[in-house]
Amino acid sequence: IRRGSRCSTAKAFLRPARNRKNLHIALNSHVTKLLINPATKRAFGVEFWRNNRRQIVLAKKEVILSAGSINSPQILMLSGVGPKEELTKFQIPILQNLKVGENLQDHVAMGGLTFLVDKPIAIVQDRFEAFPMTMQYIMKERGPMTTLGGVEGLAFVNTKYGNRSWPDVQFHMAPASINSDDGARVKKSLGLKESLYKSVYQPIANKDSWTIMPLLLRPKSTGWVKLRSKNPF
Known part of the structure; x- marks a missing residue:
């Protein structure tokens, strides 16, 4: 809320920060997997598709995955982090056998x-x-x-x-x-x-x-x- 009326996230946060040199926002981009070092198990980048082109962004420090209760486990499993039997089923190379996606809790609602x-x-x-x-x-x-x-x-x-x-x-x-x-x-x-x-x-x-x-x-x-x-x- 700003001055008593609705204010979008873009107005409140993105516009004031859009000229920062360390901020880059990619519109119409679909993340497909995390890039993870098999030896260290550390994420070093992100693969995504934009305008029908596969693109990669590399990270110097860390990668933060925040894609919601559905897409976060999906991206992790596509990246090789998840239940062994689930990844094997789709021939995804296993980087870490974890129970990803097996504790889904969400706020169930109805149309009303x-x-x-x-x-x-x-x-x-x-x-x-x-x-x-x-x-x-x-x-x-x-x-x-x-x-x-x-x-x-x-x-x-x-x-x-x-x-x-x-x-x-x-x-x-x-x-x-x-x-x-x-x-x-x-x-x-x-x-x-x-x-x-x-x-x-x-x-x-x-x-x-x-x-x-x-x-x-x-x-x-x-x-x-x-x-x-x-x-x-």
């Missing part, structure tokens, strides 16, 4: 409960990106485009299944629905099946709505991440 509202107060893509709204934001930093990414309220709840010392469920409250953009982005990012989208969300496309999305804060179950193939894409 959506209610239609009578007044034009929600985030609707067509109205949200209209020219007057855009100019209002550019010239005065006011209007709907200053909203905080959709979520306007949070609630932390202790259910009967949790510990009384801390909440185990979080509610996200948003002035929109999964289909407030008429299927342009959110549908794909959530991986909604076409049958679910058409039956539940398509009828409320671009309509004013309000949604409560529950999220599990302290999951008790664990899962795993395994390779489907040695193809990083």
Whole structure:
């Protein structure tokens, strides 16, 4: 948040630092593996693809892998670090036999409960990106485009299944629905099946709505991440 309105990570952190000599940001780049010295077991670089070209970046000090709960174990296994039986299955040279990907814990959430509202107060893509709204934001930093990414309220709840010392469920409250953009982005990012989208969300496309999305804060179950193939894409 900056001056009472939404501020992106790019504005807050990247723009002030973009002229630093030791900062290089590669857009549209897909990391395929870490480069690891088999003798020392030390990472010395990263292999990635950009513009249909294989490229390599070498590191003088260290390599920090931060690709999320799914892609981090994938990259490690493709680099030869992971369960022996998993790497052998795909003929990946084993650098270190470790139980990578075998303790997946994530905050499970669902699409939530959506209610239609009578007044034009929600985030609707067509109205949200209209020219007057855009100019209002550019010239005065006011209007709907200053909203905080959709979520306007949070609630932390202790259910009967949790510990009384801390909440185990979080509610996200948003002035929109999964289909407030008429299927342009959110549908794909959530991986909604076409049958679910058409039956539940398509009828409320671009309509004013309000949604409560529950999220599990302290999951008790664990899962795993395994390779489907040695193809990083």
